[in-house]
Amino acid sequence: MLSSCAVVDFFGPRPDSALVELAQSARADADDSNYGKLRxxxxxxxxxxxxxxCGVEENGEVPQTCHIDEEDPAGPSTSAQAAVxxxxxxxxxxxQESRPLLARQxxxxxxxxxxxxxAPSEDTLTQAMELLEFEYATVYGLDVAEAHGAGVDTQAHAELILELQNLLGEDAPVSSPAYFADWPDDSSAEQFAEELVQSSRNHFEAAAATAKDSQWRNWLIHAAAKL
Structure with missing residues (x-):
């Protein structure tokens, strides 16, 4: 018969295999001279x-069944591109709840x-439509900030807008003549511009965390990295 300890070990929670693989790979990359600190x-x-x-026990410790080896048996990913x-x-x-972290990384x-x-799916096209509308509003807001003295660069936004328009084809909406810009009273033009860019980056990153198509997810990640 199994001892009570063995039964607990057998039926205890197990670490998520995908997260373990990613964690071990990141740990193995930590010695890389180019991006080791980040990894x-x-x-x-x-x-x-x-x-x-995995959760913790009443004493605050990780369950024995969740203990894992930090070493990656497969070795490092060898490059940032491979890690992505x-x-x-x-x-x-x-x-699902871990995907925003993975998208951010x-x-x-x-x-x-x-x-x-x-061949984009309906879900992909819906996300693309929402992102395109958001980018239109972002560029409008950046133009307003520039008119008030902020130094802005809309090139990356313009490139992403063009790519989204090409993906959507004839269904791509056109930009509105004006958008509402919620400018906080205590923000300078420069701060307002920075907040707009960060919000845009966050939107692409959040879309990547929920994207169902891996190729679309990859594009969203690289799009966010440009901003």
């Missing part, structure tokens, strides 16, 4: 997320361009 921080965040999802690809791929297998590592989906 070390990401590994700490991921191991903490593994424990959070791994995050994009395993996001589908990770817990992917954005931190991403650079360059990513292709748009060749």
């Amino acid at each position: 070390l921080k990401q590994s700490e965040e991921l191991f903490a997320e593994v424990n959070r999802i 690809a791994q995050l994009v791929e395993l996001m589908d297998k990770a817990p 992917a954005v931190q590592l991403a650079s360059g361009d990513a292709p748009l989906p060749d």
Whole structure:
């Protein structure tokens, strides 16, 4: 017969395999001279997320069944691009509540361009429509901030707008003549512009966390990284 301890170990919670794989990969990348510091921080965040999802016992300790080896048996991802690809791929297998963290980490590592989906789904097109409308409003707000003395750069926004328009084709909405800009009384033009850009970045990142198509998710991550 199994001892009571063995029964607890057998039936206890298990760490999420996708999060464990990502955490171990990030830990293995911590020695990289180019982005090791960032990957070390990401590994700490991921191991903490593994424990959070697993839960803690009454004494505040992680259950014995949730203890994991921090070493990656597969070795490091070898590049930031490979790490982004791994995050994009395993996001589908990770817990829903963990995906915003994975999207944020992917954005931190991403650079360059990513292709748009060749055959976008209805969900993808709906997200693209919402993002395009948001970018129209963002560029309008940045123009207002610039008129009040802020130094702004709308090139990345303009490029993303063009890509979204191409994805949506003839269904792409046109920009409105004006948008409402909620300018806090205590914000300077520069602060207002910075808040607009951060809000835009947050929208693309949030969309990546909920995207169902991995190619679209990859594009959203690289889009957020440009802003």
